[in-house]
Amino acid sequence: MEQMASGALFDDDPSQEQGWNPSVADTDGRAAALLDLLALLKARGYHFITPTPATHARLIERAPLRRAHDLRDVFGWSLPFDADLLEPELLHILDRARALEQHGDGxxxxxxxxxxxPDLLLHSAYPTDDQDAIFFGPDSYRFARLISDELSRCPQRDGARLVDMGTGAGVGGIVAAHHCPRVEIxxxxxxxxxxxxxRINAQAAGVDAHFCEAGDLSPIGGTFDLLxxxxxxxxxxxxxxxxxxGGMHGAEISLTMARQAVPRLADDGRFILYTGSAIVGGNDELKVRLSSLAQEHGCLLRYAEIDPDVFGEELENPAYADVERIALISAVIERRAASN
Incomplete structure (x- = not known):
């Protein structure tokens, strides 16, 4: 095999995603290899539900020197493994993708x-310590459920424009596409x-999409039916x-995204936000800010606590000295057409 790669996931790749780039060429074959990996794992019946990092750490601590014994250990629990554990075809795919690194003698x-x-999604190996790590976990599943519930209740019309802001591994766009296959994503x-x-996860899931490297919506013109x-x-x-x-005990980016999204909503458009909010003295500042934003733009807000208390260990952080709990919330901001 070639020399093992290390460091960031794509540390030797140019930033090919800058701006609009719906068809970046796979010049080194790594994307094709990763697509082959997902296809092979699916054919082998691979299934893994990813827990929180805290749960993952506790499982690892039970047997700190444990080596992988099966595919779930290798690709789910991120355990080190001996080369002879994997079939030659799979090992060759990982080598082509430069997806292997040396770990001790394994x-x-x-x-x-x-x-x-129905899908398998690639994301960063545990632990996700790198600055450019791509995270997937219980929040991803809750986000997917929120999108499914919303689009089952009220599907998007054919030809609608959808933006998955801060897509990460692509969960939002992929789930939405399964419910509304004839939208622009x-x-x-x-x-x-x-x-x-x-891009790889979407292709493996049969989802067509455009991709844009951006921290806001400014590179994309027009209005949107779903964000x-x-x-x-x-x-x-x-x-x-x-x-x-960021600020607001971690809610600042959520509010910033809402401020970007809501003014760009088309008639009958929706902004679906899944996030967390720190509760201070019984007050939810994010809810207040989102309510004011919706009112300012003539929109309706539906806001609910999905879980009233998560990440309690974070309250030991000095940044949360005045916080009594962190709630998971769903916020849907809708712009109703004048005729409605």
Whole structure:
């Protein structure tokens, strides 16, 4: 095999995703190899539900020297493995994708693969410590359920324009496409490595989409019928993009995305936001800000707590000294047409 790669997921790739780029050429064959990986795992009946990092850490601690014994260990639990564990075809695919790194006297996959409904999605291996890590976990499943519930209740019309803001591994756009297959889908992210994986995941799921490297909607003209967002909502001392939600105890990026999205809603358009909000003295500042934003633009807000108390361990962080709990919330902002 060739020399093992290390470091960031695509550390030797140029930033090919800059601006509009719906058909970046796979010049080194890595994307094709990763597509082959997903197809092979699906054919083998692979299935893995990804837990929180805290749960993952506890499972690893039970047997810190454990080696992988099956595909779930390799691609789900990110355990080191011996080369002879995998069939030659699979090992060759990983080599083509430059998805292997040396780990002691064994090997380790640089990617995890998680199940989401009928699909398998690539994302970063555990632990997700790198600044450009692509995260997938329980929030991804909740976000997917929120989108499914909304689009089952009220599907998008054919030809509608949909933007998955901060797409990460591509969860929002892929789930929405399964419900509304004849819409135009645009996936955005500030992380080019995320866009490359989102492109692969979308292709594996049979979803056509455009991709745009951007931190806001300014490169994309016009109005939108549906905007989706699952931004980070925790204050992260390391400042990792996939985790740090900024000010307002982590809700700042959520509010910023809403401020970008709501003015661009078409008539009958929706902005679907899944995020977290810190509750201080019984008050939810994000709810107040979103309500004011919706009113300012003549829109309706539907706001609900999905889970009243998550990430309780974060309250030990000095940044949360005045916070009593962190709630998971869904916020749907709708612009009703004048005739409605």
């Amino acid at each position: 090997l380790k996959s640089r990617f995890r693969v998680s199940s989401l409904g 645009i996936m955005t992210d500030v992380n080019p490595a995320a866009l490359r994986l989102a 989706l967002a699952n931004p980070p909502y925790i204050v992260d001392s390391a400042g990792r993009a996939y985790r740090d939600g």
